Amino acid sequence: MRGFWWIPFIAASSLAQVQAQTAAPAPAGQQVVHRGLQVAPQLREHRNLEEEEMSVFLVGDDLSFDGEGKMVLKGGAQVRRIDSVVKGDRIEYDRDSGQVKVRGNGLMMRDASIVMGPEIDYNLNSETGEVTAPDFWLGSSGGAGTAERAEILSQQHMRLYDMRYSGCPCPDPAWYITSSRVDLKFDENEGVARNGVLYFKGVPILASPWLTFPITKDRKSGFLVPTYGMTSKSGVEFSLPYYFNLAPNYDFTLTPHYYSKRGLQLGGEFRYLGRGYSGIYSGAYLNNDKEADRKRWTYRLQHTHRLGGGFSAGFDVRRVSDDNYHRDFTALGLGEAQENSLPSHARLNWSGYKYFSAGLRVQTYQTLQDTDLGYYRRPEFDKLPELTFRGARYGWNNFDVVSENSVTKFRMPLRREMYRGVLYDLGRAGTTTRQAPDGTRFSSYTSIAYPIVKAGWYVTPKAGLHMSQYSTDWYKDELGPRYSSFDRTHTRVLPILSLDSGMTFERDTTLFGNDSIQTLEPRLYYLYVPYRDQSMMPVYDTSLATFNFAQAFDENIYSGGWDRIAEANQVTFGLTSRWLDADTGFERLSLSAAQRLYFNKQQRVTLSPGQVKEEDLVSKRSDYLVGVNAALTDNFSVRFDAQFNPETRDRNRMAAGIRWEPKRLASVSLSYRYERDPAQIADYRVEIDPENDRAKEYMTFSGQWPLSNKIYAMGRFDYSLQEKRNTQSILGFEYKGDCCWVARVVAQRYAVSAKDVNTAFFLQLELTGLGSLGTDPMGLLRERVIGYEPVTHDLPEKTTFERYE
Template structure:
């Protein structure tokens, strides 16, 4: 601590002064004593040149970089290098904190010493808690202060006594005990988790979280993080040595490793490796990284190269399969090379290529090595009111398939397809008056012709390919499948249009998009065959209704039955950040031979100044049952909060056969002693219903 009043020059101003050479100097009326880092204001001040002391009296205000103090008297001894402030109120300047003290001693060596002092980080007019202590010490160049004989008060009620403890005095990460978490659930019983944080180094830290569960035993959760100039990562490991709820007291574990880094300016590396002991670990013990609806845990390792014209990626993609789900194919490895070059005269040359090897965990399923290359020449053009894209491509793929004795696949398959695309759009706008406001409306028609030649592909296995469904954006995608194992033959025209309403601040208030594909020829690729000459009509609506209401709708309507095949609707009323109600409905007529018809309500509203309520309710209309309820209240003050949450939801546990149960429910009650965003937690988290602009 450098106190320039002690070891530097000072400047004094006042209304009146009396100076006796080499003896003393007295100052009266609006006295100001200033140095480069310290300011003192008082009614009177006296400088004794013999004893080298300065005493300021009457409505004294002292301020330096660490503390601001109001008192009746301040004494400075330039011999002992000590500043003494009596009967004061103080405010810390670097961290939230204020209080009162009988005596404050400031020394360049020992720092700040408060005698018979109080401390709180709450606002002065809303002091929820405070500490009353016989001594508070803040030492220079130390990250933590020391409190002796502390009594903790909530409002004016004493709740705890500690003879000694320390507290942080800056914003540096520091080792210590974090807020605990207390829950009660039907699968784990009463659970108490206490995180302990260890700040190993500025770029390394470790968090231990012992967790006691009355029905299952003691679990240890750990999180190690590291950060270097070019790399960062995180390692999590959770271990329950003996699960008391299992007949064989089985050990259970979960691990997760994430890494992202730069090798140099162009090369990147990434990794994500997950694993667990059994299928029900996430459902019964919970997870911060996976939900109960997840069926696969990822295991990936990748290297990427980026430059202006060329990018290369090599990925190893593996999975941990949960429950009785078909084994997915692993890409071990998958190498992609993409190249882009300007040919001049507005033409571009693009080359996409891929080399991948696929295998699954089942020894009886085929494996495949796939090489794909797709050169493309395109002419892209765009200005403020129009867009044009013309391109032609050759799609060449070669397969080497093994372990195909009991299938209709061929050992080697070469497939070469031609593809041509012509896409164009226009943008018109006009001035309109809507609800008494002057606005701008746009009309943006767009059209696309797509042709893809045909080859029989029944002799190729399905390794990373599934059928896609078409929302409005998907109508212009030009491919009906993920992956490359099926490329549909196309001879089709896609028509669509978007209209927007924009205010004077260039903010979208309304957007409606409608489109449909018209098939000029029936598909010959069996997996892509259609029942009609038109696709489902796809529509999307976003609407800001006034300043408080928001609406978002997606829908696909069958051209054969004129019935809605898929839809989602969100209607939200938001009065402020903490006052909102949102109603959602999701409908899918046929998803893996099941009908999805669910409605939900999410709401949050303040109960009082410090209390907030959050609730969710989701109902399955197809099964006539509630699938989730979530109710939480949160108390928040200036510097701490506590949350109480009760919830009931589908447990989704896997039975011994590997089949996931859809009839068992989990109930729980949770207490969190920290600021948590309850609105975005739970099985179905809150999301804004749409995003304009």
């Protein structure tokens, strides 16, 4: 509401500085050029002008002086200055007292804000005045309102009585706020309303005896919009955040959060931003959870810092009080409820030279157990610490040289046991505490490649040398005789040779009657890695990689930290064909297929320490990989990806989906995902107990659809065919009001563990120009409902030239 400060429109410069300027028009077709002037590409504000530098222009049908310092303008009277305009049927100005009177159809404009009233009185000397029955329009926010009376108490303070305000630009606003008295303090960017009542459709829905709010979009301390909802895990929820604008570069939000089933939780978030650093500290604490009968808490500390000289540092620390914290307190969306491992790290990085970089990192994990699963999930290894060094130079005499080196100390946390719903570290009294060996790993991989790239084809030979050394604490007394024969130190040196090649062919064709360009892209990748016995080495952060189009052309079937490097003498064939629109290049259809052929007779490298696989390979061929993506029309598309066993023709993995989006706010998608038990993917001859089958099979339906021109439905349904249960359901409705408001209702039911579910129900009323009441479901809908679009459009930012004359 700073736009009320049109009053210095007449300012300290005397009205005697009346100027009238005329200019003869330029001849037709001739451009007027003023020496020293430049054409402005857009409207610009004139800043830093002193009052005496601004000329004042007077307009009126009649202008008179009484000889005693009083000037009167009648009939369409206007007083115009570069920063403001005042209009009225009659304007009187007393030069001695500084008093200005506007009578009849008074209007004042400044910074795109307008105030109108039948009578306006203002004193230039004391900077005080009064406006009778003002109507106002605010350029900064687009809001408008009326009042019985306005008092101008100083240049930075205005008071409105019996005000009615709305940020809705419609002729008949759907919402408005009334207040018996509002004080606007422009230097403090603060408005204070007494006895404020929010009306929606003429019905009062929110009232407060005292309310503060920012006048502009700048930040200001005060209460934020409350949120409310209901979940089956925590009951009725209500929160009322309070925002502290402590400084321009840091702030704090305090959020009391009430759960009817659990109690009162206190949360907070502190944010800061400095020259070269920033961070966010957040957390929540509940002293006594009535359901769990214990304290519940969570916190996260994030910081990044640029130290100069190519150095940077940071940390991200996450912790919760217990394994079920996110399952009990996650209100909307799966997100954190599905997290089973919370990583924390601190790092120091260096990249001060063109070809080299280094890093020092400490990383730990809090592993969250799901007691409904019936088994204990072993945590990941902590890295205490990890030192990395990388050198890379590309195009060095046509060679690409890359060297990646690391030294990591791994530590496995002690095993934990459950007591009163909480997992505790075990002591040594009669119980084994170790879960896996600890140790230090040095790893170095240096490779040299020589890419030969020509028009339509490429060949890339590559040679690398991987060196590793392990120093391992096997804890033979605690972990048992399994590791009795293992040496503390183990070294491995392996060459890795590969040859990657590909070609691209094109031809003009048609697809569905449209001119197209078809490509044919064959690819051939050969990999050779000799066998090394690695059975006496630990496994810290390595697992079997998922076989897909990217991994089929990779150097190792194992992913992670290279604790295992599989022997290889193999070639991978790949073929892709695409159909592109001839005019736009848009990809209408793509077909892909790949398979790997093995020349060696067996794969002896396994992930299990102490185990060597001596039997023949299950097959000389890898699984078939096939993929199809098709945009059959501009609004209908299908996709299909699958991995088939070449011996049995059974599927090992499959993903398929269709999507139809005929118009805005209307979309439907259906998808299917399947993955066989990992043991059967590795060897189809393995028999799996149906009760322990770890296969995954899901169906997902998602969509948004208009039920009328005002009501829209959206939702998602996930069903696990393997578990024979619904894992997530979302159903929501949006009602788009006539003007400036939208109502949303969203219900969600989702699995938080193997046997437990949570149900949440939320309402939201969005009032354009004011904000939203209730919990905001927009993040959930955008993330989970494929193709979701909000029914409202973002309003354009207002400018100071909104009502420019």
